Amino acid sequence: MTLTQPSPSLDALVGIPFTHERVLITTGARSGLVITVAVHSTRLGQALGGARMWQYESWTDAVADALRLSAAMTLKNAAAGLNLGGGKSVIHLPLGTALTEAEKHDAMLDLGDAIDSLHGAYMTAEDVGTNAELMAVVKERTDHVCGLPASSGGVGEPADATAAGVYASVVATLEALFGSREVSGRHIVISGLGQVGGRLATALAAAGARLTVSDVNLARRDLADSLGATWVSVDDVHLVPADLFVPCGLGGVLTARVIGELNVLGVVGAANNQLAQPEGAAQLDARGILWAPDFVVNSGGVIYLALASEPGADLDVVAARVDAIGDTVSTIFTDAREQGITTLAAAEHLAAARLDAARR
Ligand SMILES: NC(=O)c1ccc[n+]([C@@H]2O[C@H](COP(=O)([O-])OP(=O)(O)OC[C@H]3O[C@@H](n4cnc5c(N)ncnc54)[C@H](O)[C@@H]3O)[C@@H](O)[C@H]2O)c1
Structure with missing residues (x-):
């Protein structure tokens, strides 16, 4: 008989109750990377939260992070008085992974496809491990992305x-x-x-x-x-x-x-x-x-x-x-x-x- 260590449950990894509206976990067709798009709440409007591309020991750690971060986005957007819900996407990089520019491009196209399949429930932006330029690549596959570089007609990084x-x-x-x-x-x-x-x-x-x-x-x-x-x-x-x-x-x-x-x-x-x-x-x-x-x-x-990002925005008002x-x-x-x-x-x-x- 082979004895193995029991693996921790996702529940223990996440550490907060599951109250999410919808979670998509998919393997990117081009990149082969596990992508999680967590829509925690759309009660106040479209869920907005950044796309994190980061190294985690296991794909379940990345899912757990997406679940925690998306719930925090609901609180953040509500406390900020925005008519937006909370969501987050996380691309799991196995430990030691260093993506080439072409591989990052593929990961962003995969992310764009995943987001687009949610038909507007979630809008992404840059986060740790991504940037405004990579958001312009996501834009090739979905309109539900903001914070594009000014050169692409966006408002830049935040x-x-x-x-x-x-x-x-x-x-x-x-x-x-x-x-x-x-x-x-x-x-x-x-x-x-x-x-x-x-x-x-x-x-x-x-x-x-x-x-x-x-x-x-x-x-x-x-x-x-x-x-x-x-x-x-x-x-x-x-x-x-x-x-x-x-x-x-x-x-x-x-x-x-x-x-x-x-x-x-x-x-x-x-x-x-x-x-x-x-x-x-x-x-x-x-x-x-x-x-x-x-x-x-x-x-x-x-x-x-x-x-x-709103049409005719007054940047002094935003500040x-x-x-x-x-x-x-x-x-x-x-x-x-x-x-x-x-x-x-x-x-x-x-x-x-x-x-x-x-x-x-
Ligand atoms: N960029 C934004 O607009 C934004 C918005 C909201 C929240 N945040 C949060 O703020 C934090 C910083 O964001 P950022 O955009 O500056 O990220 P960043 O990746 O540019 O900077 C993070 C810095 O922290 C350093 N770091 C990592 N682990 C550390 C550790 N254990 N001790 C000390 N330094 C460490 C990194 O080397 C890096 O220089 C993140 O948690 C991010 O989620 C950022």
């Missing part, structure tokens, strides 16, 4: 708007903690200096913040040096005593251990799904650390994609909507304090109120 929304959230968090919106002189720790983290670090340095930064990609140290920021290893970054910790890398960074070791007064960052477990919100609360919920903080990109993320964060802090609930619960209530109103 990282500027995401960084602007995170900046507004940082200011709102400082105000809640210190009674002042002043950034100058505050010590802020940023983990992940990519598209969003790099822009945010540049803006915070220009405003006079003292920065400590980190990235798994050591090449990002050049940016840190140019901003006069202190560089620390990714293993130690959460230990640095500071005013704020700003996660701008991948999700799941706030594990029970990391939360227990944080040495800051607030956490506010761009990374999606920062809490490794939902209980992390209460753990942060119990430690007296003010957490600005990620799906509100990082909604600038989706606000930009949705509103700037004001992005800036108003700071007001939403302040409201969530106030609601949480007054109702004695976590900031996560307060943000979820905000999103649920919009979803419930749409159900009536």
